[in-house]
Amino acid sequence: MYIKQLQQTWRWFGPNDPVSLQDVQQAGAQGIVTALHHIPHGEVWTKEEIDKRVQELKAGGFEWSVVESLTVHEDIKTRSGNYKGYIEKYRESLKNLASFGIRVVTYNFMPVNDWTRTDINYTVRDGSKALYFNWTDMAVFDIHILERQHAEKDYTGAVIERAKAKFIQMSDRQKQELVDTVLFGIPGEERRTTEGMRKELEKYKDIDRAALKSNLAYFLQEVTPVASEYGIRMAIHPDDPPFDILGLPRIVCNRQDLLDIISCSNETSNGLCFCTGSLGANPANNLPEMIDEVNTRIHFAHLRNTVRDAEGNFYEGDHLEGNVDMYKVMTSLLNVQQLVTHEIPFRPDHGHQMLDDLNKTTNPGYSAIGRLRGLAELRGLELGIVRGMQENK
Ligand code: DNO
Secondary structure, eight states: OOOOOOEEEEEOOOTTOSSOHHHHHHHTOOEEEEOOTTSOTTSOOOHHHHHHHHHHHHHTTOOEEEEEOOOOOHHHHHTOTTHHHHHHHHHHHHHHHHTTTOOEEEEEOOSSOSSOOSEEEEEOTTSOEEEEEOHHHHHIIIIIISOOTTGGGGSOHHHHHHHHHHHHHOOHHHHHHHHHHHTOOSTTSOOOOHHHHHHHHHTTTTOOHHHHHHHHHHHHHHHHHHHHHTTOEEEEEOOSSSSOBTTBOOOSSSHHHHHHHHHHOOOTTEEEEEEHHHHHTSTTOOHHHHHHHHGGGEEEEEEOEEEEOTTSOEEEEOTTSSSSOHHHHHHHHHHHHTTOSSOOEEEEOOOOBOGGGGGSOOOTTOOHHHHHHHHHHHHHHHHHHHHHHHHHO
16 A cells, blocks of 8 residues: 655755755755745735745755745734734735745744744753753743743742842853843844833733634634635644743643634634644643644644653753654654645754754754754654555555
């Protein structure tokens, strides 16, 4: 029996990415995940701009498999200001992307900040560097640097004490490093400032979980029919980390959240980016079971591991090592792939900075060699499972 494989992809940040498309070829990827990072959030991706990227990829021997991300403007998330105009622009961008045959579009609905870490140079046992999230450092930033009102109520007594002691001992440089890390965002996109963040947080003061969920539902009802019409599969990325931070509600964190999102709109274009790194940081999430449940609504997968400790801090493990059972995840994903006619892409999400890359300037999480290792391991795992499935049938 013929078993279909997933599409093996790689995230590329565009012509300024220190990793070239030739490097990506050598890593063995089959398709590219990219975005027009230079276009301000919310503005239309015109056919001209999309075409330029398509041509760049073509010259490097690739197709544009997945958009990550077509960012949702804050006005849409808060359903205020010009949200209707931004939804119209979003639809326009989807149509333009579809005219180039691009079929998968990733986005997220994280308020204010995208993914958040407190250390991007965390040295692990083998000397490579990983991304790390630590609650004490988060509290240092939140309580003592951002000085958010009533921030203390979001942390345990022990964390508050440790944060206080740590902050007193930190040099100005260390404080700045922490700010830069927490506010890092996406390479090539606008950097936030502490002041800017205070202003953005203010906009959410009356938006709780239920309100944010309803804003997401509204967005999906407005956009997914157009996505379906144009053959685009939308894939919402989970919140990373999958917990409320900075007093903001985060609504893409667990099984129930995913089921709620799916039920917002029955269009099959209303789908998920199943990120095992984000979802895996929450010990309550049983990832293989979640995949079985949300099933064919998975339109894209990010495969990565996390190593958690008892306090909920975590660093990113090697792709096959950590709390995520990658064998079971891959098996479940392959089962889903057998049910649909389109290809489901995955990419090795993040990777440690290692070997020669330790001496280079790399995009945090997106150096070449760590991801090359991740992709190699994941491809091997996939092939092994596929052959097993074929031979047992
Ligand atoms: C981090 C990424 C996220 C992701 C966006 C999707 O490395 O996984 O930034 O691209 O959240 O919208």
